[in-house]
Amino acid sequence: MFGPFLTGTILFLALWGTIFMAILGGLFYNQSVGLFENLPKETKTMAGNDWKTRMNNFDSQYQQNAYNCWIACGVYIGIAVIFSLRACCLIKR
Numbered sequence: 001m002f003g004p005f006l007t008g009t010i011l012f013l014a015l016w017g018t019i020f021m022a023i024l025g026g027l028f029y030n031q032s033v034g035l036f037e038n039l040p041k042e043t044k045t046m047a048g049n050d051w052k053t054r055m056n057n058f059d060s061q062y063q064q065n066a067y068n069c070w071i072a073c074g075v076y077i078g079i080a081v082i083f084s085l086r087a088c089c090l091i092k093r
Contacts, residue, residue: 004090007083014080018073025069031062039065 002010027035039061046057 002083002086004087007086007090011080011083011087014076014083017076018080021069021073021076025066025073028062028066028069031059035062035065 024035039058042054042057046054049057
């Protein structure tokens with residue numbers, strides 16, 4: 001099914017994706033200014049609100065993006081576990 005090269009490649013990508021998404025989620029959680037452009041765009045009705053309401057909206061968008069990154073990190077961990085087991089099976093063969 002999957003040879004040793006493909007298993008190693010997918011395992012490497014899964015581990016790299018885990019690290020990357022965990023760091024990116026932490027940056028969104030800390031509301032990094034550099035990631036402001038990656039937030040969803042404001043609607044026209046939201047742009048007309050007062051500043052305090054807009055700030056609360058930005059805070060919730062940062063939090064949602066952080067949670068989405070951590071969910072993706074969990075998926076990458078699952079893939080890494082599956083392909084680690086596959087690598088163990090290939091080594092024992």
